[in-house]
Amino acid sequence: xxxxxxxxxxxxxxxxIIILSAVVLIPLVLSLYSSFTSYRLTRPDSIFNWVGFFNYxxxxxxxxxxxxxxxxxxxxxxxxxxxxxxxxxxxxxVSKVTQGQRLLRTMMMFPMMFSPILVGFQFKFIFNDNVGxxxxxxxxxxxxxxxxxxLVDGHLAMFSIIFAEIWTATSVFGILILAGLYAIxxxxxxxxxxxxxxAWQSFRYVTLPFLMPFIYIAMAIRSLxxxxxxxxxxxxxxxxxxxxxELLWTLIGRTGYVDARMGYANAMGYISIFLAIFFTIYFFxxxxxxxxxxxxxx
Amino acid sequence: MKTLLSGASRAxxxxxxxxxxxxxxxxxxxxxxxxxxxxxxxxxxxQYEALYARIPEWExxxxxxxxxxxxxxxxxxxxxxxxxxxxxxxxxxxxSNHSSFASQYPTLYTDLTDLVSKDVVxxxxxxxxxxxxxxxxxxxxxRAQFDVSALYYQKDLYDDADKAKAFExxxxxxxxxxxxWAQVKDQATFFADPPNFYGTQYAGKDEAIVxxxxxxxxxxxxxxxxxxxxxxxxxEEGKRALQWFVDLYNAKxxxxxxxxxxxxxxxxxFASGTIGLNLDxxxxxxxxxxxxxxxxxxxVGVAPAPKGSAGVRTGWSGFHGFSVTKDxxxxxxxxxxxxxxxxEDSQKLESSAGPLPSRTAVWEYxxxxxxxxxxxxxxxxxxxxxxxxxxAVPPTPLWIEATNLIYPxxxxxxxxDKTVDEALxxxxxxxxxxxxxxxxx
Numbered sequence: 109x110x111x112x113x114x115x116x117x118x119x120x121x122x123x124x125i126i127i128l129s130a131v132v133l134i135p136l137v138l139s140l141y142s143s144f145t146s147y148r149l150t151r152p153d154s155i156f157n158w159v160g161f162f163n164y165x166x167x168x169x170x171x172x173x174x175x176x177x178x179x180x181x182x183x184x185x186x187x188x189x190x191x192x193x194x195x196x197x198x199x200x201x202v203s204k205v206t207q208g209q210r211l212l213r214t215m216m217m218f219p220m221m222f223s224p225i226l227v228g229f230q231f232k233f234i235f236n237d238n239v240g241x242x243x244x245x246x247x248x249x250x251x252x253x254x255x256x257x258x259l260v261d262g263h264l265a266m267f268s269i270i271f272a273e274i275w276t277a278t279s280v281f282g283i284l285i286l287a288g289l290y291a292i293x294x295x296x297x298x299x300x301x302x303x304x305x306x307a308w309q310s311f312r313y314v315t316l317p318f319l320m321p322f323i324y325i326a327m328a329i330r331s332l333x334x335x336x337x338x339x340x341x342x343x344x345x346x347x348x349x350x351x352x353x354e355l356l357w358t359l360i361g362r363t364g365y366v367d368a369r370m371g372y373a374n375a376m377g378y379i380s381i382f383l384a385i386f387f388t389i390y391f392f393x394x395x396x397x398x399x400x401x402x403x404x405x406x
Numbered sequence: 407m408k409t410l411l412s413g414a415s416r417a418x419x420x421x422x423x424x425x426x427x428x429x430x431x432x433x434x435x436x437x438x439x440x441x442x443x444x445x446x447x448x449x450x451x452x453q454y455e456a457l458y459a460r461i462p463e464w465e466x467x468x469x470x471x472x473x474x475x476x477x478x479x480x481x482x483x484x485x486x487x488x489x490x491x492x493x494x495x496x497x498x499x500x501x502s503n504h505s506s507f508a509s510q511y512p513t514l515y516t517d518l519t520d521l522v523s524k525d526v527v528x529x530x531x532x533x534x535x536x537x538x539x540x541x542x543x544x545x546x547x548x549r550a551q552f553d554v555s556a557l558y559y560q561k562d563l564y565d566d567a568d569k570a571k572a573f574e575x576x577x578x579x580x581x582x583x584x585x586x587w588a589q590v591k592d593q594a595t596f597f598a599d600p601p602n603f604y605g606t607q608y609a610g611k612d613e614a615i616v617x618x619x620x621x622x623x624x625x626x627x628x629x630x631x632x633x634x635x636x637x638x639x640x641x642e643e644g645k646r647a648l649q650w651f652v653d654l655y656n657a658k659x660x661x662x663x664x665x666x667x668x669x670x671x672x673x674x675x676f677a678s679g680t681i682g683l684n685l686d687x688x689x690x691x692x693x694x695x696x697x698x699x700x701x702x703x704x705x706v707g708v709a710p711a712p713k714g715s716a717g718v719r720t721g722w723s724g725f726h727g728f729s730v731t732k733d734x735x736x737x738x739x740x741x742x743x744x745x746x747x748x749x750e751d752s753q754k755l756e757s758s759a760g761p762l763p764s765r766t767a768v769w770e771y772x773x774x775x776x777x778x779x780x781x782x783x784x785x786x787x788x789x790x791x792x793x794x795x796x797x798a799v800p801p802t803p804l805w806i807e808a809t810n811l812i813y814p815x816x817x818x819x820x821x822x823d824k825t826v827d828e829a830l831x832x833x834x835x836x837x838x839x840x841x842x843x844x845x846x847x
Contacts, residue, residue: 149488237663238601238675247601255601257662260821348611349665350817350824367807 139374147371149364154371163375172351173359173376180356180383183266184334187273188327194274195281195326196319202282203289213286216279224276228343231272235259235344259345262352269353272340277333281326288322289315320398328391335384356380439739440469445498446743447486449726450477457549457747457756464746470739472500480504480726487511499734500743503546505537505724509801515729517543521741529750534725534764537798546727547748548764550756554711554723554796556788557590558676558684558694559583561707563597572596583709587625587650587720590683590712594659597682601662606683607672608651610665615816616809617799618685621722622647624797625714631800634847639812640834646715648819648826655820665817677702685711685720688762691785708784710791723796725764762789769793804844811836 114122143163147155167173202212219227234241235258246252258264292315300310338357341347347358360380364373448458461472475498476486484507490496491514503515519527527535527544534548563569564583573581577592584590594605609615619639620630628643638644654660661667661675669687676684677694679701697703711720728747730740746752753768763769769790776782799805812833819829841847 152489238661238680239678243601253601255662259666260663262823345666346611348814348817350821351814352821352823354814362810367810369807 140378142371143374143378145371147369147374149368149370159371163372164379166372167376167379172354173379175351176347176354176356176359177380177383179266179354180335180337180380183270183273183337183355184331184383184387187270187277187334188330190270191274191278191281191330192323192327194278196285196323198278198282199285199289202286213283216282218279219276220279222276224339225343227272227276228340231268231275231340232259232344235268260349260352265345265349265353269341269344272344273334273337276340277330280330281323284322284326285319288319292318317398317402321395321402324391324395324398328388328395331387331391332384335380335387356383437469439736439742442468442470442736442739443473444470444500444734444736444740444743445473445475446500447476447478447483447498447502448474448500449480449483449502451479453759453761454551454726456759457752460747460752460755461743464743468739468742470743472743480507484510487514490514496731496733497735499731499736499740501729501731503727503729505727505798506805508538508545508727508729509540509805510803511545511729512540514731515545516732516734516737517545518547518730518741518744519544521730521737522547522745526745529765529767530748531764531766531769531793533723533794533796537723537725537796538727540801546729547744548725548727549748550753550761550763550765550768551726552723552762552764552793553687553689553725554721554762554789554792555685555687556711556785556792557584557709558686558690559707559709560679560682560702561705563593563682564707583707584683584712585709587622587712587714591650591654591659594654594683595657598657598659600658602680604661604681605659606654606685607660607664607667607675607681608654608685609669609672610663610667610817610820611813612668613806613809613813614668615665616812617722618720619647619651619812619816620799621711621720621797622650622714625712625716625718625720627714627716627718631802635800635802635804635841636847637834637837637841640830643716644830645826648816648830651816651820652822652826656822665820676700688785688789689760691782692760695781706781708788710788719792719795721792721796723793723798725798762786762793802846804840804846807840808837811840 142155144158144160145155146157146159146162198216202209202216205212222230233239237243237255237257237260240258242258243252243256246256256264258268296314296318297310300314305313336357337355338361341353341355341358342361345353347354347362356376357380360373360376363376364370448454458474465471476483478486480502483502487501488510490498491511496514501515503511508515522544527547530548531552534552535544538544538546538548564581570581573593573596576596579589581593581596584593590606596605597603598605608618623630623639623644626643626647628641628647629638630644632638639647655664661680667675672684672686673690673693675681676686676690677700691708694700694706695703700706713719728744730737730744734740748764750765750767750771753763753765754771757763757768757772758775763772769786773783773786773790776786802808815824815829815833815836818824818832819826824832
């Protein structure tokens, strides 16, 4: 009897291939396939109803989809830049501390330990117009006698969401940049000092270029996170009111799970992935460039 | 031994008990369903369990056995029913149902008209029976878990002579608990003193605001959908209904965040004492009048839901019920169980804990029981009056999806992003596209 003999390299790779197929490849292929069907969760047989590019055409010509896309890019741009600035500031300050730095580093990571759902509920309460902390504080201090509709006003609602995002993720930048600060060789800094550079000049022309690779890595990681922002927004505003805070994934989540239109939701999801891919490629290019400038390889 | 009954006495007592039990089961006969096992999928939860404790009585009377094969909340049951439909595993017999979900299962449940006598059906509140009937098929018998909203208000707002005088001078009619939504608007605007006190509030998102808008359209004499489920709300009545929400928001008579509020926010808001008038569900009655949970305890009045300009009360309602599957092997036994779980004794048992019944006689019974408790009597009277003209959600499986298209447009009008005309035009177009895409017409 002839037994099928697989080459050893394949046998060794097989467990990894099987696991990766099961958890990554099959769901991806299935969701890609279903984006070309009229698949509804409530009518399982509709997964065989091939509709070609109908879902993609519908999404690409839908104003609501593009509005959500634009809002997601806005959130990404503002949140990422502010998180980077605050994270940089935080890291620089913590690096100067001589006593209790460990404790500070641990405290810095607290916001990252909360589940996003919890952060959402926390800020939903803080920004509540009637019983929220912010309004109560402002009214008690006599700054306003109005109930400021933080989660309703178009600009304020986006601000509140960005605030919550920044609160929860600034420490990601903080920790990564702090790691960068520890890795900076002392010689160039000392050389700069000897050459008479001011503190700002040493930071701008020595420290910052060394930190850039770390900043870009943090940016790449966080851009993927923010492009998928869902939980915090879902809890705080659910994309509303009147779609004022609708982001890609609140729209896609509602379409897929509440409206049960999984085919259409998957099509929107695949278009949205390009956003994440674009930002990742952009930041990796910047990363390579900054490493080149530091002479850290091509 | 005095405490021991003789065999003969025990037999007599057992027979008497059985006869009494059987007489309350309607059509069921002793041993009628010997050897039959009824599989049931029922809604679970502490407030629903007391009723299930009665099932052994039905088993003893009919000789059948009940096997509860699933016990979950309605959202979970809904998913399970849908996968059962997809997989064809629908040979179980009795299922919990809900008026807001029922339209989605036309292939699952059988018509009870031939299985339950007309006399029994006539004993239920007819508005509920109407809402349990789809395409002429009675798909469930309602249990004593009925929901409709009545108007809670702070009583002392109507005791202040100065306020009453100022109100009459401004609006030209005496200040009294409102009977129309136009009066609610006047009074809410009059009572409002933002940010400390608001005249009223409303659910502002998701299905909740569409439900509230829906009942207002009906109260204005309009319809949300035509008979073919094409949108009908972009009408004069629909515009008047939406204008009511917009006017209150513009007058700052409702909290600025109301478009983000759902039921818990509303209930807690009224209990915090910062809201004058509050259209809300019966489940809050106890909470509002309990000093440990509510600042307005002892100052709560309850009136029937006000009427719109067409003289119709708002009355968006929902209720639980029990259905029998089409694939059940013994539909008579299943229907007998459903009848038992919704009969007078069952409804008395369930409504004794607070929920509203769906049988006319039980309404009278609970009112009688509450006559020494003025607050409970007031609550029951208000809800009974509102329930008489209540109506369920439009019977389309696309209800939830349609509400997801309508509510952002309602919010856009309320917040001033769009005019009422633009918002309703856009919502109507979106629902029309959905219905056409789904092949409804």
